[in-house]
Amino acid sequence: xxxxxxxxxxxxxxxxxxxxxxxxxxxxxxxxxxxxxxxxxxxxxxxxxxxxxxxxxxxxxxxxxxxxxxxxxxxxxxxxxxxxxxxxxxxxxxxxxxxxxxxxxxxxxxxxxxxxxxxxxxxxxxxxxxxxxxxxxxxxxxxxxxxxxxxxxxxxxxxxxxxxxxxxxxxxxxxxxx
Numbered sequence: 342x343x344x345x346x347x348x349x350x351x352x353x354x355x356x357x358x359x360x361x362x363x364x365x366x367x368x369x370x371x372x373x374x375x376x377x378x379x380x381x382x383x384x385x386x387x388x389x390x391x392x393x394x395x396x397x398x399x400x401x402x403x404x405x406x407x408x409x410x411x412x413x414x415x416x417x418x419x420x421x422x423x424x425x426x427x428x429x430x431x432x433x434x435x436x437x438x439x440x441x442x443x444x445x446x447x448x449x450x451x452x453x454x455x456x457x458x459x460x461x462x463x464x465x466x467x468x469x470x471x472x473x474x475x476x477x478x479x480x481x482x483x484x485x486x487x488x489x490x491x492x493x494x495x496x497x498x499x500x501x502x503x504x505x506x507x508x509x510x511x512x513x514x515x516x517x518x519x
Contacts, residue, residue, distance in 0.1 A: 352390075364472070379514050388447070400440040
């Protein structure tokens with residue numbers, strides 16, 4: 342799978358709250374073409390939050406596919422994520438989609454990729470995109486060494502990622518589940 346430029350998405354679960362945050366920058370080659378894109382959104386009766394990195398049309402297609410799977414499996418995020426990853430990996434058309442996604446509900450958190458990956462993190466933090474390493478490191482440090490709540494950690498994490506990654510800006514969208 343290609344490393345995607347143009348975004349940072351992070352999901353954090355801390356003190357009973359789950360937050361997904363993403364920046365708003367869209368980059369075409371070496372030019373910023375949009376500053377306030379919304380790459381994090383609620384789906385399936387506002388019970389699931391997804392964030393995506395990669396080609397926008399591909400990510401939107403995958404979001405719709407995930408929502409179809411959630412409908413089919415009565416909101417079971419684990420089952421829907423596994424079925425989406427299976428279909429994504431084996432379908433001739435879907436295999437060509439260039440995107441990754443994070444999907445969370447009140448108890449589960451997954452990174453889903455076209456390689457068939459459905460990864461649940463060990464430390465209640467997962468990130469994707471070009472600024473993901475900086476974001477994940479910042480989030481883990483803040484969880485361990487600050488008194489911030491999940492939303493504050495996400496906001497600070499995205500500021501740090503934006504200061505280090507040229508494909509990430511500080512215009513962020515944050516969605517919170519409690």
